[in-house]
Amino acid sequence: MNTKNSEALFERAKKVAPGGVHSPVRGFRGVGGTPVFIDSAKGSRLKDVDGNEYIDFCMSWGPLLFGHQDPEIGEAVKTALTRGWSYGAAERYSLEFAEDLIQAVPSLEQIRFVNSGTEAVMSALRVARGFTRRDMVLKFDGCYHGHVDSLLVRAGSGLAEMASPDSAGVSAKTASETLVCPLDDEAALEAMFTAHGKDIACAIIEPLPANNGLLLQRDAFLQKLAALCKQHGALLIFDEVISGFRVALGGMAEITKIKPDLVTYGKIIGGGFPVGAYGGRKELMSQVAPAGPVYQAGTLSANPVAMSAGHAMLKKIIRENPYAALEKTNQWFGGEMAKLAEALPFKSHIQSFGSIFWMVCNTQETIRRIEQIPAAQKPLYAKMFHGFLDQGVYFAPSGYEVGFLSTAHTRNDLERVLEAAKKVFQEMGKH
Numbered sequence: 001m002n003t004k005n006s007e008a009l010f011e012r013a014k015k016v017a018p019g020g021v022h023s024p025v026r027g028f029r030g031v032g033g034t035p036v037f038i039d040s041a042k043g044s045r046l047k048d049v050d051g052n053e054y055i056d057f058c059m060s061w062g063p064l065l066f067g068h069q070d071p072e073i074g075e076a077v078k079t080a081l082t083r084g085w086s087y088g089a090a091e092r093y094s095l096e097f098a099e100d101l102i103q104a105v106p107s108l109e110q111i112r113f114v115n116s117g118t119e120a121v122m123s124a125l126r127v128a129r130g131f132t133r134r135d136m137v138l139k140f141d142g143c144y145h146g147h148v149d150s151l152l153v154r155a156g157s158g159l160a161e162m163a164s165p166d167s168a169g170v171s172a173k174t175a176s177e178t179l180v181c182p183l184d185d186e187a188a189l190e191a192m193f194t195a196h197g198k199d200i201a202c203a204i205i206e207p208l209p210a211n212n213g214l215l216l217q218r219d220a221f222l223q224k225l226a227a228l229c230k231q232h233g234a235l236l237i238f239d240e241v242i243s244g245f246r247v248a249l250g251g252m253a254e255i256t257k258i259k260p261d262l263v264t265y266g267k268i269i270g271g272g273f274p275v276g277a278y279g280g281r282k283e284l285m286s287q288v289a290p291a292g293p294v295y296q297a298g299t300l301s302a303n304p305v306a307m308s309a310g311h312a313m314l315k316k317i318i319r320e321n322p323y324a325a326l327e328k329t330n331q332w333f334g335g336e337m338a339k340l341a342e343a344l345p346f347k348s349h350i351q352s353f354g355s356i357f358w359m360v361c362n363t364q365e366t367i368r369r370i371e372q373i374p375a376a377q378k379p380l381y382a383k384m385f386h387g388f389l390d391q392g393v394y395f396a397p398s399g400y401e402v403g404f405l406s407t408a409h410t411r412n413d414l415e416r417v418l419e420a421a422k423k424v425f426q427e428m429g430k431h
């Protein structure tokens with residue numbers, strides 16, 4: 001495969017941006033090699049600057065439920081553009097979108113649009129602290145909530161529950177306002193709430209953790225978390241930036257029947273445009289400025305072009321209800337991949353949920369916590385990734401990231417991927 005142009009662009013990019021990219025995983029550090037530079041995309045396909053085509057399972061990290069350049073979303077965006085693209089004033093695009101979202105998702109009574117998932121999370125934490133007048137936030141090891149300082153932390157080594165910074169530039173003081181619990185462990189949760197319950201403003205969790213592989217949680221664990229929050233007067237925030245509109249219209253809240261106090265959204269809610277949102281009970285959302293004392297603002301928030309894209313996406317989801325068909329396809333695809341993977345010289349399996357999948361190397365154990373991920377995941381996945389890339393299949397460039405199916409992936413696409421898998425796995429089996 002010729003990647004000359006990508007290589008040249010990467011050399012230039014490294015001069016003007018840290019690591020040559022504007023978000024870390026794009027830099028291929030997790031798999032090695034030179035990132036392919038994308039020139040265009042349509043449906044299930046990416047095309048790079050050397051003219052190579054790939055069947056894409058990254059799908060912009062989840063937003064593209066209907067594939068690249070969905071025509072309905074494209075039309076909505078083009079129409080919006082003819083009217084102007086930013087007003088900095090009240091407009092009807094966000095109103096109409098908000099009305100339909102609130103009607104679609106039972107736990108939403110009010111919503112505020114922002115520009116990214118990170119902003120949504122940051123703002124939801126502020127609402128929780130403002131409302132409860134408590135300072136501590138509980139998060140779970142293995143969940144990602146964007147690059148909010150107080151959540152870029154991991155479990156500390158000394159005092160079990162005290163968090164330590166997980167990035168340079170996050171102060172120990174900021175980290176000290178975050179508590180960290182393991183996933184999948186009711187006893188640890190119980191102990192945490194017994195020790196700190198009265199200080200916890202909120203617990204935030206990805207109800208379907210999908211940023212360190214796909215860490216499938218037992219229903220009993222999520223139910224226990226909801227019960228403990230209620231018992232101790234802490235708010236429960238579901239971070240549904242990935243799972244929202246991906247696994248069901250009402251996200252994991254609908255599937256688990258748990259009613260979170262606040263929900264954060266990103267990714268799909270913008271249909272591929274930069275949109276985030278947070279929302280929940282009116283009692284909580286009425287704390288937000290200008291209605292209440294919790295300040296939060298955004299110059300480009302509720303951008304009419306992005307609102308039109310998100311709204312078109314929502315309308316299409318409601319009309320087509322794609323979830324059952326996507327899940328069925330994902331189950332079939334995962335099953336076929338697992339059969340072919342028997343040719344590999346190590347154990348492996350696929351964990352999946354809805355239209356999300358994750359290829360796990362070197363174990364057949366169900367992974368629910370980050371420390372269960374085998375150390376060999378990174379090098380083995382990297383090999384697999386490059387094998388597939390050479391065959392024209394683009395999986396996420398990191399063994400800790402999941403894959404996404406879209407409605408644009410045809411049976412024919414998936415059969416081509418299975419053909420590629422046969423070759424890649426057999427080749428890896430020889431070494």
Ligand SMILES: *Cc1c(COP(=O)(O)O)cnc(C)c1O
Nearest residue numbers: 116117118144145146241242266
């Ligand atoms: C992607 C993600 C975020 C951050 O969203 P950005 O738009 O990248 O800021 C937050 N939470 C979860 C669960 C995510 O997957």
